[in-house]
Amino acid sequence: MTLSRKKILWILWILITPTAFAVLYMNDPPRNMAVASLVTVAFVYLITVFFSFKVGRTDIILLQGIGLAALLIFGLFIQALLTELAITVYLFTQRLNWADSYRIPLNMLMFLGMSITEGAVYYLLGGEVHPDKLHFLLNNAVPVFGFYLASYITNEILLYVFRRWLIGSPSQLVKPFEKDSVWEIVATVMMMPMGVAFYTLYAIKGLSGMFLIAVPMVALSIIIRLFNSSQQMSEYLQRVNYLGQKLTEALSADHIIELLLKELPSMLDVDYGYIVLYDVPDQPRLICQYRKENDGIFVPYQIKADVSFDVYHSGKATIGSRKKDMYPYIKALSQNKVRSFLSVPMFYQGKVIGVLTFGTSVKSGYSKTHRIGLEIVGNFLAIALRNAHSFEITKKESEHCPLTGLYNYRYLIAVLNKRFEMSDQQTLSIIMFDIDNFKQINDQYGHQNGNDVLIGVANRLLRVVGHRGMSVRYGGEEFTIVLPNVSCHDCFALAEKIRQSIADEPFMIYLDQEHRYKSIDVTISVGTATAPQDADEPFELIRKADHAMYSGAKRMGKNRVSRYG
Template identity: 55%
Template sequence: MSKTQRRTIWLTWLVVICISFPLMYTVDPPKNDSIPSILTVGIVFMITALFSFKVKGTDIIVLQGIGLAAFLIFGLFLEALMTQFGILVYLMTRRIGKNEMYRIPVNSLMFLAVSVAAASVYYRLGGRTEEIGHNLLTVNLIPVFGFYLASYVVNEIFIYSYRRWFLPKTGKVKVIDRDTIWEIVATFLMMPLGIAFYYMYSIRGLPGMFIIAVPMVALSIVIRVINSSQELVRFLQKVNHLGQKLTEELSAKHVLDLFFERVPEMIPVDYLYIVSYIQPDKPKIVRLYRRDNGRTFIPFQKEADISLHVYREGKPVMGQRNKSRYPFLYALSEGKARSFLSVPMMYHGQVIGVLTLASDMNKAYSKSNRIGMEIIGDFLAIALENARNFEIRKKESERCPLTDLYNYRYLMRALTRIFSDPAAAVFSIIMLDVDNFKGVNDTYGHQSGNAILIGVADRLRQTVGDKGIIARYGGEEFTVVLPGMDRNLCFAMAESIRQAVASEPFMIYIENEHRYKQIYITISLGTSTAPFDAKDPTELIYNADHAMYTGAKRMGKNRVARFV
């Protein structure tokens, strides 16, 4: 909601309140001005508002039930006033933040409209506010039914209009949905409660009111406790499901993608980030999420963040905004974050990272949220470590430990995959061998020979880039697979590689002389192209290798030869 809309709502609310309450007092003045009665009913309103509960996502407030009783006892003016007080108490328990304060005038206007409409319909249907005496059967239920029906209809019209005109357009607004059904059920379950409340007050006074109020409030408390327990169970079920999904992933990127996708759906989150403490002296942010997609870069300093305290203590921290102690979070949220939750990520008894959530709402996180996020933090730590270990093992199985290029095993799998791909119309391969490599080893030692192999690998990466797959075939031989390149393009690439190696010297260290020396190295290359030169990976490699030895090595080295 824009600032203009919020200001309009507040201004409208102020004008309506200033006009409506004096008018209601004039038209329907209080019929009972007993201070004890007013205070007692007001306290009941407050208590019932405090102990609202949810059913299928809909807030149920027993406040709806005693509205009729308050109207019959005191009249419209005091009933509307008490309802306003009750809904204010209710909203205060919803932990609304600064950006959601507009909900106060919106709900105030809605319940004011409900009070006025319900009273008007009650009077129009012939309802009276006199005491009903000792015979409940003499009550005319038609006005009472009209009172509750008007309450429900005006409430729904107000909610529909609000969603239609003020909320972001996220799709078609439904008039009837699952929550609407629960609203209908709750509204008409309140009707006998309101009648009973008024009846007991009529025949017994304040003691009679307490006879109904006490069990009514007690029932609300019991249902709220049960409801909170069920919410915790449902939340922990989501936590467990997410934890299982995280540990099934074998890629650290996929683990983080899944985590940052699911957590904002489970819990109020406007800011979410993970700080890795695998290197305690150099902690770093692994991933950061901001709901508003803010792009302002905030440099991370461990001393400025809550994660350092959580890492050192190994315990979660939950609280409100603290600019002086945690300036990183304050800067990240541009001062908007009002509550935060930070939990350690434990792996084998050690804190390897810290997970921090923050929200623009006040008191956004509960004890159940803390418990659940601690569990998720541990699941996340396990998932990331498993993925990291898997990636290390995968790299070790696919990479040459000396040059960090792909190895022979990976090369053969890649070639087999390309050969079986119908979309791969043409592709080529380069086989290359370092000239006179044995002489380098014999003259300067195997350490210098390894340095030459590493240097050749670096120049291959610089020249080929992402245009091909580079592998160490074995010894001093290397292979380059070039998808989509025909014979001529392959030959041009091979020539570029040859020049890149031959044009610049390599630096080696002469250990017994304690000095560095520059030496020039050349390579011989052979090319082969599929499907013209070969029908399978083995034949393609053999033909390129044959071209290298017969067309390049035997013809003087430091040259490129193609298979013919």
């Protein structure tokens, strides 16, 4: 909401409230001002307010029942005054911050409007000012029904005006028969007989009659609140379970975190957040840092400045809702805007492997329900990240050579097939080389030193090729480099560079029996081929490069590069 609209709201409240109460006093002045009765009704008002609840974006406050009785006992002026008093107490219990202070004039105007409208409708429909206690409902059924109907309709209209004008977002409007509206209807219908009974028992029994009906009225408020809370908890846990299932289905750590940060803000207030993993207990890793308003600023992680350290060692969740509860790290991450946070451990096989922390600018933004839900999400997240890690290891093992770390033959064929299946096939060059006289190295220095030479060749290959191509151990002492969008001439130049990097720098091997290192010279024979000019399918391209290597390099004296064609 803009600042100008907040100012307008305060001005309207200041201008309308005294005028409205003056008009009410003149048209329906206070009657039956027994102090004991007034105090008792005010007490029931306040008790009812304390058992209000929230459905969706709407606060449900069950004042309709006591409102009718207050109108009949004291008149519209006192009924409106008591309603404003109850709403003031309610707003005080919400502990609003400065940004939300506009809710004070907003709610006061809304409930004042409801009091005036429902009272006016009751009188306009012929409702009696001093109804007969024995025939009250029989003589005033239509006005009573009008009172409650006006209360509901006025509430819906004022909510619509607020969300349409002050917020200006159609998506925030409450549609008919949404959960918010349904609960308003249910509460109104249930409170209607309570209001009638409250007045009737007061008229017959006096104060004792008030207490007889006040207890079930408050009990009804508590039951409705508990039932709503139970429903909300059930729905919330269903969404938590659904999110957990989606997390465990993902096989990439990046995808898991992206999914978490996409779905979780729809379940609870999330403005800031981060995830810390304790793979090595003394060396926690920050794997995610989140701001709702992403400004790109990175806050260096310090273990001593964070709540995660305490949560990790205690294994218990922590809710912080006051300034003294805030830790330096989350304060820095939020630029001192965080007003509450929730930090939960991530359990995997009975051990804490990480900590999930979220914060919000809303004061007291997290409840026990949120804690339970986030603990479940944290455990799902731990399983998902472990599964993703295991999948990455398995994937790497299936695609990589365990000795050199390069891609293996299986992955090479998969990549080449995919490239050749593309309709707009582009230039694709390939380099194949074989270590010269590798059998002699194995026979003379042993297979372990032969493996060391293979590893050394792979390291130099990665150093020279870098990200320009994909390096593969084809098998044995043969290697392959796949070069997308590289011409035959550039491919030949890179092959020559690879050959030189291996031939110009000796390799170190260890002579076990002599307990010393020895440098040996290693050379390679290289062949190149390029598609589509040399081949139009994967195995043909490999054969052409292999042919160039053996016929043009090996047979011509080794330690050289040959291009097919």
